[in-house]
Amino acid sequence: MRILVLGGDGYLGWPTAMQLTARGHQVAVVDNYLRRRMCREENVEPLFEVPNLHERVELWKSVSGHQVDVFIGDLMDWGFVEEVFRAFEPDGIMHYAEQPAAPYSMLNRRAATLTLENNLMVTLHVIFAVKEFCPQAQIVKIGTMGEYGTPNVDIEEGWLEVEHKGRRHKFLYPRQASSLYHTTKIMDTDLLWFYIRTWKIRATDLMQGPVYGLFTDECAEEERLLPFFNYDEIFGTVLNRFVVQAVAGYPLTVYGKGNQIRGHLNIKDTLNCVRLSLENPAKQGELRIFNQFTETFTVNELAERVQRVGNELDLNVKIQHLENPRVEAEEHYYNPAHTGLLELGLEPHFLSDDVLREMIELVMKYRDRINHDAIFRGVKWG
């Protein structure tokens, strides 16, 4: 298949591009380096030095023999979108090209504006490009489990059959998110669903939980191929942050009581979920929704695991409970379904002590690059 990876420079985008080519697909990556710019501006640079996309493509070619095309530009610019779609003619589009961080979206008005405008306009452009240039191509979009929030009933996979006053209707599962970033993902889903019903295009919306991990098979021979890995409060996901905090001797930053439950997954599983979704597309006119995670943990459970494994590696890990800077429930019911991707063939990599040890040991090699000032900033929701 010919697959466009939008946001191909990011934490998930670049590993996705490598894996897809390793599995025999033709891939082009598209990025405007927005994530790099935001990280530089907020002084939260990634743990590994990251070659630019042209350099990564050369490295990957020298290691694997696989070719990846590169388009550098802004998908908010329709002229660029048109150029990319005309040149590459994709069968599938992996859409990662969004501002991906909840805390960033809550920094200030300018960051909120960037998040709302960028995320919605890029999704709109992708939809219009598919309609105009490749109406059979499937859009696979990264949504988030955060769209559902933490309702007091079971979270189903995208849809909810409701009985009300003796009548029944199947709705998109009603969603309520707890950051502006997560709210833009709700809007993305609404936008996709509207145009799918109207134009009979097709899409898979991957409601992903927080991803952890650094290592994917394609990095085995060349660590300069490692992903764009943030460990800071703004762009880092929770387990990645805890691992780096443990290595840095920084007490693990648990927000509030730490009983917040989320569905997590290994970056290796993300790549497989995405690939399986691309290789087995939704039908024309279908919005297919998968809940993309493999296990649920409380924040406390994650912190305790990192502490235990870290201490086995003599890291003397401490845990601190900070006043929660977010507005979120710290005690809540959580029972989300996640069978769709398993049925498609996903074989999960669960979070074992071995997996954690491997992560910690890899980060320990880069200990000198950890910027302690990046770890905690106190970005407040209120």
Added chain:
Amino acid sequence: MRILVLGGDGYLGWPTAMQLTARGHQVAVVDNYLRRRMCREENVEPLFEVPNLHERVELWKSVSGHQVDVFIGDLMDWGFVEEVFRAFEPDGIMHYAEQPAAPYSMLNRRAATLTLENNLMVTLHVIFAVKEFCPQAQIVKIGTMGEYGTPNVDIEEGWLEVEHKGRRHKFLYPRQASSLYHTTKIMDTDLLWFYIRTWKIRATDLMQGPVYGLFTDECAEEERLLPFFNYDEIFGTVLNRFVVQAVAGYPLTVYGKGNQIRGHLNIKDTLNCVRLSLENPAKQGELRIFNQFTETFTVNELAERVQRVGNELDLNVKIQHLENPRVEAEEHYYNPAHTGLLELGLEPHFLSDDVLREMIELVMKYRDRINHDAIFRGVKWG
């Protein structure tokens, strides 16, 4: 109260401003004449010549003695937003400042972009302005009954208590709209609800049905104070279009089977709903939702009424069923609640033959201004 009317030049904005001053409130109108620009570009000018806002304010002052402040500028520009809020210090904000037409949002990519960007960014700016300059002020926003779509169960007033697998949760009523415009209104609601929970600001979301009518009490002495009245396919609401079509000798344009049911209301009731919502604000931290309509009709029922009353006035009204350019259900269940505004004191003006006759007779005075080419354009959803 000090009330900012955003979009104060529009069909509802200007009559709202006049009525609020007539009821003793201090009012400022804010507009960038976007509606006028769009109507000029699409060659669908309003039925009445409309003086600019400064001229209307002078006219209204000469008739009533009431003063209205005017701010001309674009609420997408934060510098302007700041200037307005600092200068006026509102107690309440009536937010009409959006691209208001479903067919316009479906015209082409540029119109879709304008709709998405304008509607979302202005709402975001209003929220940030309230947080920064007047956190006690209530935002009253025009939503639409179209947010709910036409589900097979009763539509409640904003919220739905769901029982699922033996547990219960109260959700925002799940919404699914049938145009991009209506979808941006869903997004508006999500945006408001997120920031209300996070910042404890307050808002009323008025889920309004299609509005009809031209005449409000404040126009009695001066017809140049009549609203910005569209009768074309793009910006005109359904009953307003039928009335003008009847007068023009154009067969009434019923889309498809004509069994689509919607909740409608007289422009006089809109003004009262808005005023009641402003005068009786939501609590801090509350998103209050009212379904704003007074009666439901099928499109066929509206067409038949206009035909009957028109024929009494010797108009020889014909009805034509056109292939439906929209993607929507033509036969559906529809039972929406609408008690909140009645409990607040709304006294509805129902659609009687007298009301229709008054509308038709007023339009007949302006018969020469009707542009037949504006009546039907065939804007297709597909």
